[in-house]
Amino acid sequence: MGKLEDVKGIGPKSLALLNKMGIYTIDDLVTHYPFRYVYLERTDLTKAENDDHVIIDGKVESTPILMRFKAGLNKMNFRLVTAYGVVGVSIFNRAFMKKELEVGITVTVIGKLDKVKNVITASEIKFESLKDKVKIEPVYHLTNGISNKNINTFINMALLEFGKEITDYIPKKYQEKYNFQTKRMALNIVNNPPDKEKLDESIKRLKYEELFVFMFKINYLKNLKKNSNVGIEKKIDRDKVDKFINGLKFELTGDQKKAVNDILKDMESSYRMNRLLQGDVGSGKTIVSFIAMYANYLAGYQSALMAPTEILAVQHYNNLREILGEGFPVALLTGSTTKKEKDEIYKGLMDGSINMVVGTHALIQDDVKYNNLGLVITDEQHRFGVNQRGNLQNKGIKPDILYMSATPIPRTYALAIYGDMDTSIIKEKPKGRKKIKTYVKKKSEIKDVLTLMLEELKKKHQIYVIAPLIDGADDASSVTDLKDKMELAFGKYFNIDIIHGKMAGRAKDLIMREFEQNKIQILISTTVIEVGVDVPNATTMVIFDADKFGLSTLHQLRGRVGRGEDESKCILVSDSDTKRLSIMEKEDDGFKISEEDFKMRGHGDLFGTKQSGDMEFKLANLKNDYDLLIEAKKDTDEYLSDSTFDPLKLKLLSTLNSNS
Ligand code: ADP
Ligand code: MG
Numbered sequence: 300m301g302k303l304e305d306v307k308g309i310g311p312k313s314l315a316l317l318n319k320m321g322i323y324t325i326d327d328l329v330t331h332y333p334f335r336y337v338y339l340e341r342t343d344l345t346k347a348e349n350d351d352h353v354i355i356d357g358k359v360e361s362t363p364i365l366m367r368f369k370a371g372l373n374k375m376n377f378r379l380v381t382a383y384g385v386v387g388v389s390i391f392n393r394a395f396m397k398k399e400l401e402v403g404i405t406v407t408v409i410g411k412l413d414k415v416k417n418v419i420t421a422s423e424i425k426f427e428s429l430k431d432k433v434k435i436e437p438v439y440h441l442t443n444g445i446s447n448k449n450i451n452t453f454i455n456m457a458l459l460e461f462g463k464e465i466t467d468y469i470p471k472k473y474q475e476k477y478n479f480q481t482k483r484m485a486l487n488i489v490n491n492p493p494d495k496e497k498l499d500e501s502i503k504r505l506k507y508e509e510l511f512v513f514m515f516k517i518n519y520l521k522n523l524k525k526n527s528n529v530g531i532e533k534k535i536d537r538d539k540v541d542k543f544i545n546g547l548k549f550e551l552t553g554d555q556k557k558a559v560n561d562i563l564k565d566m567e568s569s570y571r572m573n574r575l576l577q578g579d580v581g582s583g584k585t586i587v588s589f590i591a592m593y594a595n596y597l598a599g600y601q602s603a604l605m606a607p608t609e610i611l612a613v614q615h616y617n618n619l620r621e622i623l624g625e626g627f628p629v630a631l632l633t634g635s636t637t638k639k640e641k642d643e644i645y646k647g648l649m650d651g652s653i654n655m656v657v658g659t660h661a662l663i664q665d666d667v668k669y670n671n672l673g674l675v676i677t678d679e680q681h682r683f684g685v686n687q688r689g690n691l692q693n694k695g696i697k698p699d700i701l702y703m704s705a706t707p708i709p710r711t712y713a714l715a716i717y718g719d720m721d722t723s724i725i726k727e728k729p730k731g732r733k734k735i736k737t738y739v740k741k742k743s744e745i746k747d748v749l750t751l752m753l754e755e756l757k758k759k760h761q762i763y764v765i766a767p768l769i770d771g772a773d774d775a776s777s778v779t780d781l782k783d784k785m786e787l788a789f790g791k792y793f794n795i796d797i798i799h800g801k802m803a804g805r806a807k808d809l810i811m812r813e814f815e816q817n818k819i820q821i822l823i824s825t826t827v828i829e830v831g832v833d834v835p836n837a838t839t840m841v842i843f844d845a846d847k848f849g850l851s852t853l854h855q856l857r858g859r860v861g862r863g864e865d866e867s868k869c870i871l872v873s874d875s876d877t878k879r880l881s882i883m884e885k886e887d888d889g890f891k892i893s894e895e896d897f898k899m900r901g902h903g904d905l906f907g908t909k910q911s912g913d914m915e916f917k918l919a920n921l922k923n924d925y926d927l928l929i930e931a932k933k934d935t936d937e938y939l940s941d942s943t944f945d946p947l948k949l950k951l952l953s954t955l956n957s958n959s
Contacts, residue, residue, distance in 0.1 A: 301325055301461045308456050316444050317453075325457050329465060329486050330917050331450065332505075333437030336492065339407070340433045344383035349414035356407040356428040357381035363400045375400075379408060379419075387418035396424060435492040454490050458483060468512050468954075469504075470947055473934050479504040503927065506919040510931035513916070515951050518935045530571025530697040531673055533598035535563055540594050547586065547622070549729065554578070555587055558723035562591045565699060565721070566598070566674070572699035578725030579889040580858025581732065584703045585833075587725075588676045589619055591701060596654050600673025600698075604657045607679050609633045609804045610811055610832060615678070616657040618833075632658035632667075635804030676701045705855065705889060722929070734887050735861040737869045739845070739880045748841060748870055749788050755868070756793055756820055761837040763859055764823040767847040769799045776843035781823050793820040800827045826852065828859060835863030845871035845880055851893045853883055 303325055304314050322328050342353040363377040373394045379386050388408050390396075400406070405428045410421035439450045467474075467482040474481075480488070485501035492498035540563065544551060551559070558576055565572035578584050592602040604619075606612040616631040623629065630644045630653045641661075647653035651670035656662060675698045702720070740748055752762055764785060768777035778797050785795050796819045798810045807827075813819045815834050822828075822837075826848070840860045845853060853871065861867035871880050882895045921928060938948075 300464045303328060306453060306457045306460060309453055313445065313449070313453070316442055320440070320442050320445070325461050326465065328457050329454055331439060331454070332489060332917055333439050335438045336498070337436045337438060338433060338495075339409070339429060339436060341382075341429050342412075344381060344386060344412070347412050347414070349412065351412050352410070353412045353419060354407065354409050354429070355379070355381050355383070355386070355419070356405060357386075359400055359402050359404050359406060360385060362402055363397050365394055365397055367394075379406070386412075387416065388421055388424075389418060390421040390424060393424065399426060400424075433494070435495065435498060437490055437492070451490060454486075458487055458490075462486070466950060467508070468947070468951060469508050470938060470945060473511070473938075476934075477504070477507065479507070482508065502918060506916070506924055507927055507931060509916045509919045510924065510928050511935060512951065512954055513919075514928070514931045514935040515938070516954065518932070518939055519952070522939060529569055530699060531600070532569040533566045533595070533600065533673065533699075535567055535594045536597045537563070539597055540590065543593050544590060551586070552583065552725070552727040552729055554725040554727040555583055558587050558725055559590050561721070561723045562587070562701060563594055566591070566594060571697045572701065572721075574699075574701050574721045574723060576701060576703045576723050576725070578703075578705065579728075580705045580855055581728065581862055582705075582725040583729050584705070584725060585615065585618065585678070588678070588701060588703060589622060591674060591676065592619075592655055593623070595674040595699075598673065600671050601648065601651065601653070601669055602655045602674040602676065603662055603669070603672060604655070604676045604678065605662050606657070606659060606677075608827060609635065609659055610798075610807055610827060611678065612657055612659050613808050613811065614833060619655065619657060627655075628653045629655045629657065632656055632661045633804060634659060634661055635808070636661065672698045674699045674701070676703065678703045679705065705858070724929075731864050732861065733864075733866050735857055735867045735869050737857065737871065737884045739871045739873065739877050739884060741877075742872060742874050745872070748872060751868065751870065752789070752821075752839065752841065755839045756789065758838075758865075759817075759836075760839060760865065761814065761817060761819070761834065762821045763828065763837055763840040763856075764821060765828075765840065765842040765856060766823065766825060767844050769801060769825055775847060778823050778825060781843060785821055785823060789821060794818060795821040795823065797823045798827060799825040826856065828856070832859050833862055834859070838863070838865050838867040839869070840867075841870045841872065843872045846873040846876035850879065850882060850895065851889070853880075854889050854892045857883070 303309060303317065303323065304311075306325065306328070309317070317323075317328065320331070322331055339354050342351070342355050344353065344355060347353050357379040360378040360380045363375040365373060365375050367373045372392065374389055374391050375393060375397060376387060376389045377400060379388050388410075390410075404426070407425040407427060407429050408419055408421045409423040409425075410419045412419050437447075437451060439447055441447060441450065462483040465482060465486070469479065469482070473479075479485070480501060482505075485504045488497050488501040489505065492501075540559075544559070562572065562574060562576075565574055576584050576587060588604065592604065595602045604615060606615055612631065612633050616629065619629055620627065628647070630647060632641065632644050636644070636658075644653060644656065645667060648656060649668045649670055661667075677700075755762060764781055766776040766778045766781050768775050769779065771777045771780045778799055782795060782797050789795065796810055796813070798807055798814075802810075810819065810822070811832070814822045814837070817836060838860055840857060842848070842853065842856060848856070857869040860869060869883070871883060873880055882892060886892050886895065919927070
C-alpha cells in the first residue's frame with residue numbers, strides 16, 4: 300500500500316502535521332472521519348427572526364467599507380442583494396478579503412441576523428452560491444497549520460490514488476444482504492456528501508464494518524472458549540413442551556416464541572447455555588423462564604430460579620405452582636423460610652425429590668446442595684452482585700444459565716464487551732396492551748388525583764401509591780404519612796394497607812397475597828414493589844414526590860400497572876423537576892427513557908462501566924448503534940460457522956493481533 304507521503308499534495312510539512320494528529324498511514328487518513336456536518340440551507344430572510352443564525356447567498360452590491368480599530372481589530376461592511384431583498388453584512392477581522400469582495404461577485408454569508416438593523420453579522424463568507432438548496436459540509440478535527448479544506452483534499456487525493464488498496468472487511472455476502480456501497484464509495488460520500496440520505500447510508504455502512512470486525516474478534520475468541528465450555532446435552536421432549544405452551548392461558552408473542560426456541564436449542568446443545576433474556580417491563584419474560592424450567596424438568600434435571608426480592612420470589616413461586624398444577628415438586632426458599640422447612644427443602648434438593656426451587660439469596664447459601672442442577676435462572680439479575688451470580692452457577696456441574704433483565708443497558712453492554720453471553724430480546728408486548736397513560740400533577744392538584752383514584756376504585760380496580768420514604772419527614776411524602784391521608788379520603792369504603800422493605804418477610808407475603816386477592820384496594824409502598832410484581836387488576840399508580848426517583852426507576856415502578864387488558868394510569872405528583880418527569884408522559888420505551896434521563900441529568904455513567912479503551916470505534920457507538928451491533932453479531936456468528944474458505948477470513952483474523 301502506498302505511503303502517506305505518496306499522496307499528492309502531502310509534502311514534508313503537512314506530513315509532520317498529520318503525524319501530530321495521529322495520522323500515519325493512508326488508512327488513518329481516510330478514516331479521519333468528519334466529526335460533524337454543517338448543513339447549509341438557504342434561509343428565508345423574510346421568515347427569519349431576530350438573532351437567528353442564517354445562511355444566505357447573493358451578490359455584493361457595494362464596495363466593502365473597512366474600519367480599523369485598536370489592537371488590530373477590523374470590521375468590514377457591505378450590502379448584499381439576496382433573493383429576499385437587500386441586507387447589510389458586517390464581518391470582523393477579514394480585512395484580507397476586501398480585495399476579493401468585488402461588487403457583483405456572488406457569495407454565501409453565514410451569521411447572525413439583526414432583524415431591526417437588517418444586518419447580518421457574519422462569521423463566515425464563502426465565495427460561492429448555494430446552488431442546490433442544501434449543501435452538506437464535513438467538519439474535521441484539525442491542528443494548527445492544517446485547514447478543514449486541506450484535510451478534505453488530502454483524503455480525496457488518497458481515495459483517488461489508493462482507494463483500491465483499502466481493505467474492505469465486509470464479506471460480499473453481507474455487502475449484498477444490506478445493499479451496501481463499496482468501502483471506497485462510502486468513504487468518498489462521507490467526505491463529500493451529495494445528500495443526507497446517501498450520507499446516512501454510507502455512515503451506516505462504515506459503522507457496520509467497524510462492528511463486524513469487532514464482533515468477528517469477539518465471536519472468534521468466544522468460540523475458542525466455548526469449545527472448552529462443555530455443558531449438559533439435554534434431551535427435551537419438544538412435543539410435551541409444545542403441549543405445555545398450548546395449555547397456557549394466552550398465546551405467546553412472536554418474540555417470546557423465539558426466545559423459548561433460542562433457550563431450548565442452547566439446552567439441547569452440548570455447550571453450556573449462557574443467555575440473557577432481555578425485555579422491557581411487562582414484556583412477559585417470566586413465562587419464558589417457566590417454559591425453560593419445564594423443559595429442563597422433562598430432560599430430568601433440577602432448576603433454580605433466583606429473584607432479587609422476597610416478594611418477587613413468592614410471586615414466581617405461586618405462579619409456577621398454578622401453572623404446573625398441584626403436586627408438582629416445587630419449593631420456595633427465602634430468608635423467611637423456617638429452619639424446619641429449610642432442612643426439608645435441603646434434603647429434597649439433595650435427593651432430587653424437589654425438582655424446582657424458587658427463592659432469593661437463600662438459594663446460594665453454602666448448605667444448599669443439589670442432586671443434579673441443570674438450569675439456573677436469575678430474574679432482574681442486574682440487582683445481584685457478580686459473586687452472588689457466580690456462586691449459583693457453581694452449584695451444578697455445568698448448569699445452563701439464563702439471566703433475565705428489564706434494564707437494557709448494563710447487561711447488553713456487557714455482551715458487547717465480553718461477548719460471553721448470547722441474548723434474546725423481547726420487544727413485542729403481549730397483545731392488547733395499552734400504553735400506560737401518564738400524567739405529571741402538582742401537589743396543589745391533589746383533588747384531581749383523588750378524583751381519578753376514586754373513578755378507578757369504582758371500576759373495581761386496585762391502586763398502588765408510592766412514596767420515597769417509609770416514615771414521616773418534612774421534605775418528602777412517606778408511606779405512613781400517605782396511609783393517614785388515604786384513610787381519610789377512601790378508608791370508609793376501601794381497604795388500604797402498606798408494604799415496605801423493613802417489614803418481616805411473612806408480613807410482606809401476607810399483604811401481597813391480600814392485594815393479589817383484591818382484599819386490599821390501595822397498597823401504599825416504597826420501591827420494594829419496583830421489580831417484577833404482577834397484579835393485573837391494579838390499573839393505577841400514584842407516585843408521590845416523583846422527582847426523587849430516576850426515570851428508569853419510575854419506568855420500572857410504572858411497569859407494575861398496565862399488565863392486564865384494562866387501560867392503566869400512572870400519576871406522578873411533584874412540584875419540581877417537572878420537565879424531566881414529563882418525558883414519562885410521552886415515552887414508554889425503557890431504553891429511551893434511561894437515555895433521556897442520562898441526557899438531562901448529564902452525570903453518572905449510563906452503563907455502569909466506562910467504555911474501555913480497547914473498543915473505541917471511530918464511527919460506531921455501542922449505545923446508539925446497538926441494533927447494528929446485534930446484526931453484526933448475528934452475521935459474524937454465521938460467517939464464522941460457515942467453513943468455506945474465504946481469504947477475507949485470514950485478513951479478519953490478522954486484525955486479532957492488532958490493538959484496535
Ligand atoms: P416481565 O417481563 O416484566 O417480567 P411478566 O413476565 O411479569 O413481565 O409478564 C407481565 C404480564 O403479562 C403477566 O401478567 C403475564 O402473565 C402476562 N403475559 C406474558 N406473556 C403474555 C402473552 N403472550 N399474552 C398475554 N399476556 C402475557
Ligand atoms: Mg419480571
